[in-house]
Amino acid sequence: MLSFISRRLAIAVPTLLVVIAGSFFLMRAAPGGPFDADAQLEPEVIENLRAAYDLDKPVMEQFLLYMARLLRGDFGPSITYTDYTVTELLAIGLPVSVKLGLTATAVALLFGCLMGIFAALYRNRWIDYVTMSIAMTGFAVPAFVVAPVLTLVFGLYLKLLPISGWNDGALQNMVLPVIALALPQIAILSRLTRGSMLEVMRQNYIRTARAKGLPEYKVVAGHALKAVSLPLVSYLGPAIAGIMTGSVIIEQIFGLPGMGRYFIQGALSRDYPLVMGTVVVYATAIILLNLLADVIYGYLDPRVRRE
Amino acid sequence: MATGSVEKRARVAPAAEPATVLECRDLNVHFDTPDGRIAAVNGISFDLKRGRCLGIVGESGSGKSQTFLGILGLLASNGHAVGSVKLHGEEILNVPRRRLDAIRGEKLAIVFQDSITGLTPHKRIGEQLSEVLTEHRGLGRTAARAKVLEMLELVRIPEAEKRFRMYPHEFSGGMRQRVMVAQALLCQPDVLIADEPTTALDVTVQAQILKLFKGLADHTNTALVMITHDLGVVAGLCDEVMVMYAGRVVEHAAVDELFYAPRHPYTRGLLACMPRADRDSEALTAIPGQPPDLAALPAGCAFAPRCPYAFERCEAERPTLSLAAPGHARACHLEALP
Numbered sequence: 001m002l003s004f005i006s007r008r009l010a011i012a013v014p015t016l017l018v019v020i021a022g023s024f025f026l027m028r029a030a031p032g033g034p035f036d037a038d039a040q041l042e043p044e045v046i047e048n049l050r051a052a053y054d055l056d057k058p059v060m061e062q063f064l065l066y067m068a069r070l071l072r073g074d075f076g077p078s079i080t081y082t083d084y085t086v087t088e089l090l091a092i093g094l095p096v097s098v099k100l101g102l103t104a105t106a107v108a109l110l111f112g113c114l115m116g117i118f119a120a121l122y123r124n125r126w127i128d129y130v131t132m133s134i135a136m137t138g139f140a141v142p143a144f145v146v147a148p149v150l151t152l153v154f155g156l157y158l159k160l161l162p163i164s165g166w167n168d169g170a171l172q173n174m175v176l177p178v179i180a181l182a183l184p185q186i187a188i189l190s191r192l193t194r195g196s197m198l199e200v201m202r203q204n205y206i207r208t209a210r211a212k213g214l215p216e217y218k219v220v221a222g223h224a225l226k227a228v229s230l231p232l233v234s235y236l237g238p239a240i241a242g243i244m245t246g247s248v249i250i251e252q253i254f255g256l257p258g259m260g261r262y263f264i265q266g267a268l269s270r271d272y273p274l275v276m277g278t279v280v281v282y283a284t285a286i287i288l289l290n291l292l293a294d295v296i297y298g299y300l301d302p303r304v305r306r307e
Numbered sequence: 308m309a310t311g312s313v314e315k316r317a318r319v320a321p322a323a324e325p326a327t328v329l330e331c332r333d334l335n336v337h338f339d340t341p342d343g344r345i346a347a348v349n350g351i352s353f354d355l356k357r358g359r360c361l362g363i364v365g366e367s368g369s370g371k372s373q374t375f376l377g378i379l380g381l382l383a384s385n386g387h388a389v390g391s392v393k394l395h396g397e398e399i400l401n402v403p404r405r406r407l408d409a410i411r412g413e414k415l416a417i418v419f420q421d422s423i424t425g426l427t428p429h430k431r432i433g434e435q436l437s438e439v440l441t442e443h444r445g446l447g448r449t450a451a452r453a454k455v456l457e458m459l460e461l462v463r464i465p466e467a468e469k470r471f472r473m474y475p476h477e478f479s480g481g482m483r484q485r486v487m488v489a490q491a492l493l494c495q496p497d498v499l500i501a502d503e504p505t506t507a508l509d510v511t512v513q514a515q516i517l518k519l520f521k522g523l524a525d526h527t528n529t530a531l532v533m534i535t536h537d538l539g540v541v542a543g544l545c546d547e548v549m550v551m552y553a554g555r556v557v558e559h560a561a562v563d564e565l566f567y568a569p570r571h572p573y574t575r576g577l578l579a580c581m582p583r584a585d586r587d588s589e590a591l592t593a594i595p596g597q598p599p600d601l602a603a604l605p606a607g608c609a610f611a612p613r614c615p616y617a618f619e620r621c622e623a624e625r626p627t628l629s630l631a632a633p634g635h636a637r638a639c640h641l642e643a644l645p
């Protein structure tokens with residue numbers, strides 16, 4: 001297992017490099033620059049600013065400079081938030097996004113799996129139809145529609161929950177963003193769980209377990225669940241990626257001070273170091289969490305553990 | 308239904324007839340499919356006595372497996388069993404799950420036909436087998452382990468200690484099959500149903516397993532149901548045989564009786580297909596034609612399209628199982644085979 005992890009980490013390094021290089025050059029290729037909006041600035045002031053952020057150098061040199069700094073753990077200064085370094089901004093944004101993302105993941109897993117298992121156990125009965133209809137809806141309606149509708153109903157009409165703001169991650173501020181973020185994943189996970197459960201319960205070894213005289217709950221818990229969870233674990237990587245990208249939109253809609261907001265703001269104002277900082281964090285998180293998913297998979301399925 | 312059981316022909320001194328363990332009466336199994344109802348098993352009756360062995364033979368799809376899956380309550384979700392099955396005089400067909408759980412694996416055990424895929428892939432072999440003993444006998448881990456190791460050695464799993472901690476994918480097909488046999492024997496069941504238990508095994512292991520079954524029948528009171536394509540296995544192991552065709556029993560007799568004086572054209576056909584030492588293997592004949600479609604069975608004898616002796620009555624009227632000689636039942640309109 002250890003050699004598996006270290007090998008995967010070794011592959012992760014070039015992957016990360018490619019992602020960083022790709023984003024770096026793509027961003028420079030996009031039209032506009034960080035100081036375009038400030039039309040009132042004198043040209044020589046802009047020149048000085050550009051020089052201060054190394055923007056006057058050839059792109060390749062800028063990249064090497066950036067990489068050299070990054071290796072020392074320095075994300076550089078933010079261009080728009082002039083009083084902050086990117087590291088400081090990430091330190092503000094990351095905990096917000098992590099808390100939001102983890103809560104949404106947990107909620108999605110809990111509800112997705114439960115709905116899927118019950119839908120499978122009561123196949124073609126009303127529980128099945130109701131859960132799968134919810135899943136279809138959750139799957140079909142995008143987050144930028146769900147979120148405003150939720151805000152409208154629970155925030156403005158019913159006045160039950162605040163419509164925006166973080167408030168240090170207070171429960172009432174978390175509810176709506178978490179629901180909006182988890183909903184599409186609940187939809188996918190419940191369908192995935194249902195399918196997996198139906199597939200596993202058809203297997204010969206389930207019949208064997210019943211033939212041994214095990215009660216059904218032991219058959220399901222002892223012989224089915226691990227196999228049922230395998231496709232879910234495989235989906236964990238994409239699910240996490242989905243929640244992260246979803247978070248970018250949701251943070252914007254609910255005005256939450258997370259990574260996603262800095263990413264969007266950075267991109268809009270061409271704050272190159274800020275965007276690069278968020279990209280590096282996002283990419284690292286996705287790579288590590290995918291690795292975690294693979295490790296869990298290997299733990300669950302003895303057949304892949306060998307390799 | 309015509310037969311209860313068929314008396315075992317006295318090979319040895321006719322001791323008192325052993326007690327009946329399993330009594331099956333007029334068992335039917337059907338499946339509901341989008342294309343309509345499939346009657347896979349129709350009106351099967353038999354008695355199984357202590358320490359005796361009943362062979363079930365018949366072509367693929369004749370309903371051998373579904374008969375016993377029905378008895379055990381293990382049919383696919385679209386399957387239903389109707390009739391009566393009594394274990395030690397107590398009804399067990401369509402009883403609540405809790406009742407079934409107490410019987411399955413403890414009094415009624417089965418070795419499945421496709422046992423290669425019958426073991427849970429993510430659970431250690433030792434755990435899977437021990438579970439039977441913890442469930443039915445309330446044994447602790449160490450006691451269960453000792454018993455399981457003993458049983459694994461009995462079915463000739465080499466290095467049982469090491470194998471105990473392994474996963475199914477680390478076992479060969481033949482070894483998995485033997486593990487399934489060991490699992491079924493753990494509680495010394497009153498009835499052991501073996502559904503083609505030797506098909507995946509090479510000839511030597513096959514012989515060993517059959518010897519094990521034979522010993523089981525002779526030394527314990529376990530009654531054995533041997534489902535097989537191999538009439539040689541039946542000849543060597545069983546006391547009586549039921550021949551099935553299209554979900555019905557077409558002949559039921561003591562083994563010697565059936566082999567030397569078959570009374571159904573289908574049985575005769577099966578016997579003719581049997582490889583024998585005195586015959587060139589190339590002379591092997593298969594019964595010409597295909598087994599019938601269970602969803603569209605003819606009104607008369609299901610074997611009629613393939614039967615060399617079929618006459619008008621066969622197409623019009625379905626023959627019922629009736630005694631042709633003492634202890635020898637068959638379902639055919641012919642008084643005697645030509």
Ligand SMILES: Nc1ncnc2c1ncn2[C@@H]1O[C@H](COP(=O)(O)OP(=O)(O)OP(=O)(O)O)[C@@H](O)[C@H]1O
Nearest residue numbers: 338345347366367368369370371372373374383601
């Ligand atoms: N779930 C199901 N739905 C519909 N038909 C089924 C189902 N399960 C079994 N059958 C049908 O029941 C019939 C009897 O099957 P069975 O498994 O008893 O055959 P068998 O005699 O054991 O054959 P084999 O020697 O190949 O094992 C087959 O024609 C099969 O197609």
Ligand code: SF4
Nearest residue numbers: 608611614621639640
């Ligand atoms: S009833 Fe007729 S068709 Fe059927 S086996 Fe007998 S002779 Fe053949």
Ligand SMILES: [Mg+2]
Nearest residue numbers: 371372373420
């Ligand atoms: Mg079968």
